[in-house]
Amino acid sequence: MEKKRFFVPTLFVCLILFLVAVLLTTPRALADTPTKLKVSIAYPARHPMTVKAFGVWAKRLEERTNGRLKVTVFPGGTLSKIKENYDATIAGVCDVGMYVPAYAAGRFPLSNAMNLPMLFPSSTAASQAAWDLYQRFPEMKAEYSDTRLLFFYFTPPYEIHTVKKAVHTMKDLKGLQIRTAGPISAKIMGAFGASPVAISMPEAYMGLQ
Known part of the structure; x- marks a missing residue:
């Protein structure tokens, strides 16, 4: 198989259902009964992002909450497809969803401006710029008003x-x-x-x- 590197970044977001985010900040979150979170991602089960990113993140959430959060990661679109994840998160099909704003260009115009090629030297710089813009501009926050945004990340080249x-x-x-x-x-x-x-x-x- 031949391969060639090409820098056209793609913006990904990770979202949490707004109601779940509120519940996790209330005394209910401190109850003895663990809160279960379903995380829907598109990467296959053995993909490095599943194992070394979302898998590690889920484990740390459980550890740092002393087991009050129980996180199950559903890889490969087995719970909801990535193109549906934003609405699936709002509907409560999943509690946390990985989504690509580029799949709905008219819905996230400000976010998708960052998908233009050759804007950033690296995925790290692009991810930080996206987060800085989100924090700075209410108009960009408004694009995700139905959810709580956890983080942005851009793909490498x-x-x-x-x-x-x-x-x-x-x-x-x-x-x-x-x-x-x-x-x-x-x-x-x-x-x-x-x-x-x-x-x-x-x-x-x-x-x-």
């Missing part, structure tokens, strides 16, 4: 994986079917002559086959 044709230059993208995340990355790939394909993250590996 994308790697283009192919099974038949190696990609060494932008010209090599012409005619290839490339999986993209949202309309902005689709337009970028289209400008390079590729054909954007809209499939979910868990389906990407099988799509290469």
Whole structure:
């Protein structure tokens, strides 16, 4: 399999149901009966983000609350699909949801402005900038008024994986079917002559086959 790094960042957010966030700050949260949280993410069960990020985060929540919080992470969209996670969080299907604002460009216009290419030198810088803007501007906070935002994070530079044709230059993208995340990355790939394909993250590996 050939691969090529390409810096088109994608913004992810992690949200918690507003009502759950309120309950966790009340005396009820100190009761003997543990509060159970369902966390819906798109990464497969063995993905490093599942194991080393969300898995570790869930374990630390349990440890730091002395077991008052019991966190179950549902990987691979098994509880709710990533495109549905924002509304699924509001509806209480999951208590915490991982979401990509790019999947609903008209709903999060300020957040999605940050998905434009070549704005940031790294995913760390992009993630910090997103959080700073969220803290500074009420208009950006208003985009998430139905939930409590836990954190932003941007992906590292994308790697283009192919099974038949190696990609060494932008010209090599012409005619290839490339999986993209949202309309902005689709337009970028289209400008390079590729054909954007809209499939979910868990389906990407099988799509290469």
